[in-house]
Amino acid sequence: MKMYCKNTGTYVSMLGGEKVIDMLPRLGNELPFYPICALVNNKTEDLCFPLFSPKQVEFLSADSPIGRRVYVRSLCMMLYKAVEEVMPGVTLRIEHSISNGNYCRLLKDNEPVFVSEETVAELIVHLRKLSDTNIPFHRHERLTKDVIPVFRKQRLEAKVTLLETLHELYTTYYRLGELADSYYGPLAPSTGFISKFDLRKYKDGFLLFAYSKEETDEILRRNPPQEKMYKAFTDQLMFNKVIQVKNVGELNIAVRNRRTAELINVAEAMHDKLLGRISDDIAARRKEGGAGIVLIAGPSSSGKTTSTKRLAIQLMTNLIVPKMISLDDYFIDREHTPRDESGDYDYESLYALDLERLNSDLSRLLNGEEINLPTYSFELGRRVEKHRPLRLEKNDVLLIEGIHGLNPELTRSINQDEVYKVYVSALTTLKIDNHNWISTSDNRLLRRIVRDSKYRHISALETIRRWQSVRRGEEKWIFPFSENADATFNSSLIFELGVMKNYAEPVLRDVPRDDVAYAEAYRLQRLLSYFEPIPADQIPTTSLLREFLGGSSFRY
Numbered sequence: 371m372k373m374y375c376k377n378t379g380t381y382v383s384m385l386g387g388e389k390v391i392d393m394l395p396r397l398g399n400e401l402p403f404y405p406i407c408a409l410v411n412n413k414t415e416d417l418c419f420p421l422f423s424p425k426q427v428e429f430l431s432a433d434s435p436i437g438r439r440v441y442v443r444s445l446c447m448m449l450y451k452a453v454e455e456v457m458p459g460v461t462l463r464i465e466h467s468i469s470n471g472n473y474c475r476l477l478k479d480n481e482p483v484f485v486s487e488e489t490v491a492e493l494i495v496h497l498r499k500l501s502d503t504n505i506p507f508h509r510h511e512r513l514t515k516d517v518i519p520v521f522r523k524q525r526l527e528a529k530v531t532l533l534e535t536l537h538e539l540y541t542t543y544y545r546l547g548e549l550a551d552s553y554y555g556p557l558a559p560s561t562g563f564i565s566k567f568d569l570r571k572y573k574d575g576f577l578l579f580a581y582s583k584e585e586t587d588e589i590l591r592r593n594p595p596q597e598k599m600y601k602a603f604t605d606q607l608m609f610n611k612v613i614q615v616k617n618v619g620e621l622n623i624a625v626r627n628r629r630t631a632e633l634i635n636v637a638e639a640m641h642d643k644l645l646g647r648i649s650d651d652i653a654a655r656r657k658e659g660g661a662g663i664v665l666i667a668g669p670s671s672s673g674k675t676t677s678t679k680r681l682a683i684q685l686m687t688n689l690i691v692p693k694m695i696s697l698d699d700y701f702i703d704r705e706h707t708p709r710d711e712s713g714d715y716d717y718e719s720l721y722a723l724d725l726e727r728l729n730s731d732l733s734r735l736l737n738g739e740e741i742n743l744p745t746y747s748f749e750l751g752r753r754v755e756k757h758r759p760l761r762l763e764k765n766d767v768l769l770i771e772g773i774h775g776l777n778p779e780l781t782r783s784i785n786q787d788e789v790y791k792v793y794v795s796a797l798t799t800l801k802i803d804n805h806n807w808i809s810t811s812d813n814r815l816l817r818r819i820v821r822d823s824k825y826r827h828i829s830a831l832e833t834i835r836r837w838q839s840v841r842r843g844e845e846k847w848i849f850p851f852s853e854n855a856d857a858t859f860n861s862s863l864i865f866e867l868g869v870m871k872n873y874a875e876p877v878l879r880d881v882p883r884d885d886v887a888y889a890e891a892y893r894l895q896r897l898l899s900y901f902e903p904i905p906a907d908q909i910p911t912t913s914l915l916r917e918f919l920g921g922s923s924f925r926y
Contacts, residue, residue, distance in 0.1 A: 371383065371384050371385065371386055371421075371423070371424060372384070372424055373393060373421060373424065373425055373426075373427050374424070374425070374426045374427065375393065375397060375427055375428075375429070376409075376426055376427065376428035377397075377400075377401055377428060377429050378397060378400045378401065380397075380400070382396050382397065383396070384421055386421070386422050386423075387420055387421070387422060388420070388421055389417065389418050389419060389420055389421070390408050390410065390415065390416075390417050390418070390419045390421060390427060391417040391418060391559060393427060394429075401429060403429075403431040403433075404431075405417065405429035405430055405431060405437070406430065406431065406432040406437045406440050406441060406558050406563055407429075407430050407436065407437055407440045407556055407558070408427050408428060408429050408430060409426075409427070409428040409430065409436070409886065409889055410425050410426070410427055411425050411426055411883065412426070412428075412883060412884070412885065412886055412888040412889050412892075413888070413889060413892055414436055414440070414555060414556060414889050414892075414893065415556055416440075416507075416509060416556035416557060416558070416559065417558075417559045418509060418559055419556075428886075432563070435838060436889060438580075439555060440555065440556055440557060440558055441558065441563070441564060441580055442472075442580050443553045443554070443555055443556075443557055444507065444557045444558040444561070444563065444564050445497075445564050445567055445578070445580055446464060446472075446553070446578070446805055447507065447544065447546055447549075447551050447553065447557060447805070448497055448500045448501070448546070448561055448564060448567075449462065449464075449474070449493070449497065449578060450462050450549065450551055450805060451496075451500060451546050451547065451549050452493050452496035452497050452500065453476065453493065454549060455496055456489070456492050456493055456496055457476065457483070457489070459478065460476050460477065460478050460483055461476065461477045461478070461480075461525060461804065462474060462475075462476060462804065462805065463475045463476075463477060463804045464578070464801075464804065464805055464806075464807055465575075465603070465607065465799075465801075465807065466603050466797070466798075466799060466807055466810075467807070467809065467810065468577070468595065468596055468599055468600060468603065469577065469589070469590065469593055469594070469595045469596055470579065470581075470589045470593065471570070471577040471578055471579040471580075471586075471589075472577065472578045472807070473572065473573075473575060473576075473577055473578075473600070473603075474575050474576055474577070474578050475574065475575035476489075476575065482574055482575075484574070485571060485574065485575055485576055486571075487571055490569045490570070490571045490576050493569055493576075494567075494568070494569050497567055497569075500546075500561045500564075501561050501562060501564055501565050501567075502562075503561065503562075504560050504561055504562030505546060505547060505560060505561045506559060506560045506561075507544045507545070507546055507557040507558060507559065507560060507561070508544060508545045508546075509542065509543075509544055509556075509557075510542070510543055510544070510545060510550075511540055511541070511542045512540065512541060512543070513539065513540060513541075514533055514536075514537075514538055514539060514540060514541045517533065517541040517543060517550075517552075518530055518533055518534070520543075520550050521533070521543075521550065521552075524549070524550060524551075526551070526803065526804070528616075528617045528619060528620075528801070528802075528803035528804050529552060529619075529803045529804075530619075531617070531619030531620060531623070532617070532618055532619035532622070532802065532803060532900065533619075534619070535619050535622035535623060535626070535902065536622075536899075536900065544557055546561070551805060552803075552806075553805070553806060554802055554806045554896070554897065555893065555896075566580065566581055566582045566585070567579060567580055567581070567582075568581060568582065568583050568585075568586040570586065570590070572595055573600065577595070592850070593849075593850060596852060596853055597853065598793075598852070598853055598855060598858050599797070599852060599853070599858065601858070602797050602858040602860045603797055603799060603860075605860075606797060606799040606860050606862070607799050609640060609864075610799055610800065610864065613632075613633065613636055613864070615633065615800070615864055616800075616801065617800065617801045617802065617803055617804075618800065618801070618802050618803075618808075618900050618901060619803070621633075621800065621864070621865070621868065621901070621902070622900075622901065622902040625868060625902040625904055626902060630865065630904055630905075630908060631908050633864055633865045634865055634908050634909060634910075637863045637864050637865060638863075638910060638912075638913055641680070641861075641863075641913075641914060642680075642684075644859055644860070645677070645680050645681050645684045645859065646684050646687075647857075648681060648684070648792060648857045648859065649681060649684035649685050649687070649688050649690075650688065651790075651856070651857060652664060652685065652688075652690070652767065652790050653685070653688040653689075653690060655790060656690060656765075656767065659787075660787040660788055660790075661767065661787075661788065661789070661790040662735075662736050662762065662766075662767060662768060662788045663732060663736070663767070663768045663770065663781070663784065663788055663789050663790070664681070664767055664768065664769050664770070664789075664790045664791075664792065665770050665772070665775030665776070665780070665781070665789060665790070665791045665792065666678045666681070666769065666770070666771045666772075666775055666792045666794060667771075667772060667773055667774065667775030667776045667777075667791070667792070667793060667794070667848065667851075667855075668773070668793055668794035668795045668848070668861075669773070669795055669811075669814060669844045669848050669849070670814060670818060670840050670844065671796075671814040671815070671817040671818040671821065671918070672794045672795045672796055672814060672861055673794060673796065673817075673861040673914040673917055673918075674771050674794050675771060675917060675924075675926060676913075676914040676916070676917040676922070676924060677792075677794045677859055677861060677914065678694065678769055678771045679924045680912065680914070681769070681792070682694070682769060685767060689765060690765055690766070690767050691763065691765050691766045691767070692766075692767055692769050693760065693762065693766050693767070693768050693769065694768075694769045694770070694771070695743060695760070695768065695769075695770055696770075696771070696772070697723060697728075697770060697771070697772035697774070698746055698772075699743060699744045699745055699746045699753075700723045700724050700727060700728045700744060700746070701717070701722055701723060701724070701746045701753075702722060702723065702724050702753075703751065703752040703753065704751030704752060705751070705752075707719075707722050708721050708722060718773065718843035718847055719847070720774050720777055720779055720780065720847060723774070723780075724744075725779070725780070725782070727744065728780070728781075729781065729782065729783035729784060730783075731743075732768075732781065732783075732784055733783060733784060735760065735761070735762045735768060736762070736784070736785075736788055738761070738762070739761070740759055740760065740761040741759070741760055741761075742755075742757065742758055742759055742760075743758040743759075743760050744758075745758060773843075773844075773847060773848055774847060774848075775791060775792075776791050776793060776848070776851035776852060776854040776855055777847065777851050777854075778851075778854065790856050790857075791854055791855045791856050791857075792855060792856065792857050792858075792859060793852050793855035793857070793858045793859070794858075794859045794861050795810065795852075795858075795859075795860070795861065796810050796813045796814050796817070796860070796861050796862040797810055797858075797860040797861075797862055798810045798812075798813045798862045799862070800862075800864060800867075802900060808867070808897070810862070811841065812894065812897060813862060813866070813867070815833075815834075815837055815894070816867070816870050816874050816894060816898075817870070817918045818833055818837075818918075819833045819834070819874055819877055819878070819894075820870060820873045820874050820877065820918050820919065821917070821918040823877045824873075824918075824919075824920055825920075829877075829880065829881075830874075830877045830878050830880060830881050830891060831880070831881045831882070831885060831887050831891075834881065834887040834890045834891060835887055837890075861914055863913075863914070863915055865904055866915055867897075867898065867901050868901045868902055868903060868904035869904045869905075869906050869909065869915065869919070870898070871898045871901050871903050871904075872903050872904075872905070872906070873906075873919060874894070874898060875895060875898055878891045878894055878895050878898075879891075879895070906919055906921075909921075911923035912924070
């Protein structure tokens with residue numbers, strides 16, 4: 371039986387039932403790294419995956435995007451075991467991503483447990499011991515009715531609730547020693563693969579980093595813990611607790627109990643309230659002579675456009691007249707646009723904008739002068755002059771939406787008292803269970819896949835292919851400046867993935883199996899499979915979600 375190794379372009383003879391990892395000795399020294407997982411027919415599998423028929427195998431390192439997820443998941447199970455050993459009877463809850471790490475809390479009988487520096491140090495010692503002893507992660511697939519009692523005995527109630535709502539016949543889980551757990555994807559073969567990690571005490575919990583101590587020091591030096599982001603996450607977690615939907619299993623129960631309309635109405639009301647608070651803050655600063663310019667920034671598919679339009683409505687209730695301009699019109703001519711590492715035009719670069727003209731126009735507007743707005747022709751790749759006069763009156767505020775809004779270089783010549791900055795992002799707080807969170811980037815990627823397919827005639831395949839480039843741009847131009855915001859607006863909606871399921875699944879199924887992007891499409895389909903479908907007909911036309919689904923009362 372022959373297996374094709376995509377890394378080396380060679381075929382490897384294998385016996386039926388041998389594991390993917392058994393291919394490695396037969397490749398000799400041709401692989402330049404030691405893998406942590408593999409794509410088997412473009413599906414992510416662990417290295418212990420058995421091979422019974424010819425397959426294409428591509429080995430992946432821990433530095434690859436897919437390998438990185440495997441590394442972090444494995445580290446999370448190791449942390450779970452360390453907590454069980456250090457503090458028996460205490461529950462580990464991995465809340466969300468922040469500052470390139472994961473915020474974790476410890477609870478006893480659903481009440482927070484104080485985490486000391488000594489506790490953190492002891493957990494690190496246990497993690498190091500687990501890594502050094504190289505204990506295997508054993509994968510099992512059993513009848514769900516037999517797995518539920520195992521999880522219930524270990525107090526993994528969120529997993530139990532999810533399994534009881536899914537009604538799947540079989541469930542896959544892992545064992546690390548005597549401890550059982552399930553994860554949204556495969557793990558490493560053993561704990562010895564996980565050698566770089568760090569824990570840092572933070573707030574009433576701690577941050578988990580999949581980096582060495584030295585790398586973590588550098589990360590925190592460049593990007594210290596994000597206080598404003600933490601508050602936005604914490605506020606949303608409190609909201610989840612109030613509406614009694616903290617994880618996917620509880621959401622599925624709420625949908626089956628016909629609470630969908632209630633969840634939609636309350637979540638939409640929360641968006642209105644948050645935008646109303648931001649509007650009130652801007653109005654208060656206007657009375658003091660500031661905040662003549664409002665910059666709205668955020669990563670791709672965070673809902674900046676609808677957030678800007680809804681903020682404009684809230685400003686009008688404060689007797690403020692919103693006027694909007696687009697940063698796109700301040701692009702420099704294409705021939706002068708910076709290029710990225712691939713040699714392509716880098717329109718996401720701050721320096722693709724005419725900063726001198728932008729700052730001059732903004733200064734003149736704030737001084738009460740009239741300007742003529744530039745117009746950029748994407749067809750011609752240059753600026754064309756049209757008659758577009760603009761002046762700011764006493765009660766006017768200028769709204770500017772764009773990815774660079776939080777970067778101080780964008781408005782470097784403007785008195786910063788005149789600038790109010792809003793950061794918009796889908797800060798997802800709904801968890802699959804206590805050890806599996808839903809990535810905010812996954813939420814945004816699903817939004818973009820649906821929007822690209824519906825409005826831009828771009829396939830899910832193309833959107834997935836471009837996503838890593840988009841993410842690199844965000845890491846460079848957006849995330850480092852998030853703490854510069856005067857206000858953070860969380861654009862996620864507790865019910866949205868249940869709605870997205872109906873729109874995204876058909877598009878994801880069109881991704882061909884012979885393309886490497888199929889691995890990501892399959893992973894996203896698995897994520898959506900956990901959700902009870904929610905019909906979109908109860909979502910109001912002003913909802914931010916309509917920006918991606920269609921049916922909005924706003925014009926885009």
